[in-house]
Amino acid sequence: MSIREHSSIQAVRTEGRIARNRVRDSLPSFPGVPYLYILPFFIFFAVFLAFPVVYTLYLSFFEYHGVGEGFLFAIDLGVFAVEVPRISNVEFVGLENYTRMVGDGLFWLSMWNTVIITVFQMPLMVLVSLGVALALNASFIKLSGLQRTLIALPVSANFVAYSTIFLMIFSEQFGLANYVIQLVGFEPIAWQSDRWWARVMLAITLDWRWMGYNMLILFAGLQNIPGRLYEAAEIDGASAWQKFRYVTVPQLKPMLLFVIVLSTVGSMQLFSEPFIITEGGPSNSTITILYYIYDQAFVYFNLGYASALTYVLVGVVTALSIIEMKIGGED
Amino acid sequence: MSVASKKPDLPVQFGVYISLLIVIVLTLVPFYWMIVGATLPQDQFFTYPPRFLPGTHFFENLADLRDRFPYLLSIWNSIFVATVYTVLSLFLCSLAGFAFAKYEFAYKEYLFYFILATVVLPVQIMIIPLFLLMANFGLLDTHIALILPFAANPVGIFLMRQSMKSIPDSWLDSARIDGASEFQLYYRIALPSVKPALAALAVILFLFQWNAFLYPLVVLTSEELFTIPLAIERLVGQHRLYFDQIMVATALAIIPITILFLLLQKYFVRGFAGTAYQP
Incomplete structure (x- = not known):
């Protein structure tokens, strides 16, 4: 915080609550900013935390036969394609892993x-x-x-x-x-x-x-x-x-x-x-x-x-x- | 500050001091033993009765260790991985934490508590899918595989949001009036005003990566990529007889971080006491 910034804080404070709200309303608004800020975190969160937690539960009902190949599904949207790879080659066994x-x-x-x-x-x-x-x-x-x-x-x-x-x-x-x-x-x-x-x-x-x-x-x-x-x-x-x-x-x-x-x-x-x-x-x-x-x-x-x-x-x-x-x- | 305003009797005081002294000695003995082992020639270390005074053989042992294993590279790998990871995670957590602390947007509370709820999940729950993901990305046996996961850290975003909440809105508003861009608000105002919290979080993140063992064990196979824990495990597993060299390796792993702890103690303590996190 520089002194200049501090004094401008004081100035805003003295204008009072109503005046400050008017100032805030007059500021350019960036509705996308907070989403942009949380996006990088959420990409990492989704790929490396949320997905693994769910996938471990999913795997617990399967028998594993090796690392997967190809795609679980792929959608071509023209501009870009959504491709979800099959990350493992598995066979459904129900509750067998738990009863074991x-x-x-x-x-x-x-x-x-x-x-x-x-x-x-x-x-x-x-x-x-x-x-x-x-x-x-x-x-x-x-x-x-x-x-x-x-x-x-x-x-x-x-x-x-x-x-x-x-x-x-x-x-x-x-x-x-x-x-x-x-x-x-x-x-x-x-x-x-x-x-x-x-x-x-x-x-x-x-x-x-x-x-x-x-x-x-x-x-x-x-x-x-x-x-x-x-x-x-x-x-x-x-x-x-x-x-x-x-x-x-x-x-x-x-x-x-x-x-x-x-x-x-x-x-x-x-x-x-x-x-x-x-x-x-x-x-x-x-x-x-x-x-x-x-x-x-x-x-x-x-x-x-x-x-x-x-x-x-x-x-x-x-x-x-x-x-x-x-x-x-x-x- | 103090529990008792009246001093207890002298024998009681004496007893308390003796007890503390015993605890301190027991705490320090393993460190001392490590230094003794690292500085004695091998044939003098495994003797009975054991030696209690350090020797002067440290650099010879270090040279022997380097002939056996690229250990200095392991130290560098650990520093590199932990540093890059810490910087990445600090960036992700502080940026998102700033949004959660100082902006309004749809589903804000729900999103935040959703992230926070994952704090209770042990890291081990992610390891099997992470292994499969890295295998698919072709990232097995790379440092990237160690750095990317766990960067979106729920403890981190929580700490950042908590500390950034105390930044007055008026600071941000007046900076906007002065023509600052939104991103400048983040790195000119938000980041500098939460420096102590950033330092505490950096300590947590660095130590988490520095100590990580199970996940690197799963992901890395090449010795030249090994971090310190993997290198020591390999030494113990395959070169068990060379305990002088293994003690040099542990000393090099422990002493620098201990010095860092002594220098940055308040951030360590803040980090430990402020979070429910045992990495």
């Missing part, structure tokens, strides 16, 4: 693995990030900003790169984790070869990556609680615990719910970490649902079945988010 899941043991195992890893991972992460956010928000803490920055550092770590570091930390023979565990007098842990420890290892890895991120969100939420609420509670003689219970918790609840829903949605889409660190093993105990979809789609090229699995995943994610918001919205 019922008897697919690996599908259920991948669901189970995903849920188990989430259950191991999320409570610890939410509790620690809440605790850290509360501590950093306390008045007596020095260097709160610096500590916040250090704890938030993992938010900048590339998924595949940090997974690789944890692959080494949890190496059974030479890893740092087992070294420290033996140092304090325990037996080394079979991180890579025991089904349950492999899931715990992934949970720890995810906690490291996302704790700081959630702490930042919760910290922002704490900062937004108006100070007068605490002052009022103090005047009423509330103890520290009471202030936490009756001011902080209710005020922070929307943010806490946000963090929990976000984490659930994120864990249900877990892929890079098991792909890099465990490769789904040992004995498929860390194959997540998205990992299984990837295998079905791009290793076996069962694109129809993979599409059906994708829609089931989306359904589960949506259902879980709604349930969490319902539970969180009560009381």
Whole structure:
């Protein structure tokens, strides 16, 4: 904004509302302008977002036989032709892809693995990030900003790169984790070869990556609680615990719910970490649902079945988010 | 600002500090371990007990890595793809966001909420059709295939509309009186007045593309086109023994972005806290 523009704003303002409307009416009108502005976005949106979302649903009722050739339909309009290519060669199978899941043991195992890893991972992460956010928000803490920055550092770590570091930390023979565990007098842990420890290892890895991120969100939420609420509670003689219970918790609840829903949605889409660190093993105990979809789609090229699995995943994610918001919205 | 106006007892304060210190150490250990691994010669890294002090072998390891894999090219590919994607997406989102914030047109609300509703859809739902589309367009194994999808970003258009709503109509009207064209309103007034929001969105978009793994894994096959995540995956998958070099690769992937995070922290935080987006 230049000074000249500012002064002309003032001039328009002083003319008053009626005068301004008259000015606006006298301006040349460009009815097409907003459409022109949203057009590029909508072209990309239609081709790369709306179409794929619908096409995945469509594919879930078909069996895939390879990339398509020719056109689904072509209309010659004289000036130009509308040609919609057949992008895949498919055969209608009705609900077969969905009924197939019922008897697919690996599908259920991948669901189970995903849920188990989430259950191991999320409570610890939410509790620690809440605790850290509360501590950093306390008045007596020095260097709160610096500590916040250090704890938030993992938010900048590339998924595949940090997974690789944890692959080494949890190496059974030479890893740092087992070294420290033996140092304090325990037996080394079979991180890579025991089904349950492999899931715990992934949970720890995810906690490291996302704790700081959630702490930042919760910290922002704490900062937004108006100070007068605490002052009022103090005047009423509330103890520290009471202030936490009756001011902080209710005020922070929307943010806490946000963090929990976000984490659930994120864990249900877990892929890079098991792909890099465990490769789904040992004995498929860390194959997540998205990992299984990837295998079905791009290793076996069962694109129809993979599409059906994708829609089931989306359904589960949506259902879980709604349930969490319902539970969180009560009381 | 502060939760408690009265300071708690000293032992409590001490306990809080110790707890925070533990969290900070646990946060930093993997970074430190990465640096140790990247700077030690290979035969000294996989030893028992593990080494705890960094060595001086970084450039030798880097040279070995470059003999094994065109990794510097992967870094360039990642920067190139993420930058072009970010610029394209910022343009699409800000232009459309401006229309939704400052113009009236038919079905405006419906269109906007239709776009916004797609925020809840996970990116994975589009991958199979995107793969087929790119196969049909002949764009498999190209960077264009990474850049075009996800450019029309619902989070982006939402952020742009929200921040541009606060631009006073009178600014736009007076600029029109001064003879500005409609497009000048966009790039002379709207864009400069939402710079912080643009920066926050740029961070979100850049990191989204920078971290993307599953979709590039599906689309790219040539090593010389690989982005950083694919390159590291290939190294881990096929050259698992050379962990010194793999740690150099991860260090080069993580350290520059960490420095960027330290410099642009407020935009990172604004981007994270302002959106429901876990890329």
